[in-house]
Amino acid sequence: MTTPATPSLTQRYIAATTRSLPPGAQDDVRAELEASIADAVETRTEQGEDPAEAERAVLTELGDPAALAAGYTDQPLQLIGPRHFLAWWRLLKLLLMIVPACVVGGVALGQALAGASFGDIIGEAIPLGISVILHLCFWVTFVFAVLERTGAEATSTWDVDQLPEAPTDGTSRSELVASLVFLVLSAAALFWDRFRGFVWTDGEKLAVLHPDLWPWGVAALLGLIALEAALALAVYVRGRWTAALATLNSALALLFVGWALSLLARQELVNPALVDVITRESDLAPGALRTLAIVTAFAIVAVSIWDIVDGWRKTRRDAR
Structure with missing residues (x-):
């Protein structure tokens, strides 16, 4: 009975890279990687390196197979990239400045009008305020992450008319x-x-x-x-x-x-x-x-x- 040959590091690396690619692109990427890795290993061995060490060094330089695969398919590895980051950050800051304070104040006012004690008011308002903050952070981030993955545009193109007015120092x-x-x-x-x-x-x-x-x-x-x-x-x-x-x-x-x-x-x-x-x-x-x-x-x-x-x-x- 013949024992199957153990895949080489190069074969394992190529398999890890191509497994997440669309089927139509796997063969082309596999052929490209086999050729480029072989050329890089050959160059190192001609300079006197051990073939096994040369192969390991070449694969290390190529980096994480998942990151390499993402580069082939233009898939972002960040949750929110630079295209949407500023819009996400501005909207999140605005909502965090307004919504939790309004919710906490409204709940506290309602509890006070209902005759609740000070402890009950704090016990109702503060946890709800924390919950609102967490929900805002999650859902705003979730929406922008979806926009990032689908390639949708969240904002219009910036131009100089959007520059803010020069701030006053409040000491005039x-x-x-x-x-x-x-x-x-x-x-x-x-x-x-x-x-x-x-x-x-x-x-x-x-x-x-x-x-x-x-x-x-x-x-x-x-x-x-x-x-x-x-x-x-x-x-x-x-x-x-x-x-x-x-x-x-x-x-x-x-x-x-x-x-x-x-x-x-x-x-x-x-x-x-x-x-x-x-x-x-x-x-x-x-x-x-x-x-x-x-x-x-x-x-x-x-x-x-x-x-x-x-x-x-x-x-x-x-x-x-």
């Missing part, structure tokens, strides 16, 4: 003036609310803020406004945002959130006389004021979070 004189004007108007609104009132009812003007906030509660808020003005001046003088200024901005936002939410929770933020008028004249359903308070709290938190993120975004931009 107009930016400073706008910030100071807003802060002065905010401080003036506090005094107008106290001495003139913003709401007319039965020929009488009512303040929006709780009267007991004067003087110390409002003084604390005026102090925060003064610090915000000092921060705007510091950014203007410095010429750019820095990590220290962004940290100060974050601290001021957190102080404002703490001030507002603590008063709101103790029902000491809004004038009770105004609440009574609204309840009496609007025929609000039971729990409507609680719903309004929760929505107000979420608005305060959302604005403060945006202020913090914007400060750090400008810091990162200016650092570049």
Whole structure:
């Protein structure tokens, strides 16, 4: 009985390369590889190398058979290649900046309106936010991987009209003036609310803020406004945002959130006389004021979070 001959390294390499090729291309590639490998081995042996070592060296230089086969068929070995990478990255970043925050905020608001405890709100919102992030990463990548494999185009051809506008540094004189004007108007609104009132009812003007906030509660808020003005001046003088200024901005936002939410929770933020008028004249359903308070709290938190993120975004931009 005759023992079958053991395939040589060259035969094994060619078989590994051609097995994933279309049947019509296998014979041509096999013949091409046999000829090129034989020529390379012959060149090495003529230079004095051992035939077995020469064969091993030639095959090593050719590389992974799967990679060589992909080159014959123009099949990409990357999940997303350079043709689609920028479109994938831009879309993924945009969705990650918007969708998880909206989902988490919406779920947290819904849970709060339903009367859930703080622990239940966190337990529902955070895992869902993580799940949304994972799904976004997977499905966006999956779609672009399909586009990569099918050869479809994801974006139009780039031209110079797509260049972004030159970014501003956020430290111009107009930016400073706008910030100071807003802060002065905010401080003036506090005094107008106290001495003139913003709401007319039965020929009488009512303040929006709780009267007991004067003087110390409002003084604390005026102090925060003064610090915000000092921060705007510091950014203007410095010429750019820095990590220290962004940290100060974050601290001021957190102080404002703490001030507002603590008063709101103790029902000491809004004038009770105004609440009574609204309840009496609007025929609000039971729990409507609680719903309004929760929505107000979420608005305060959302604005403060945006202020913090914007400060750090400008810091990162200016650092570049």
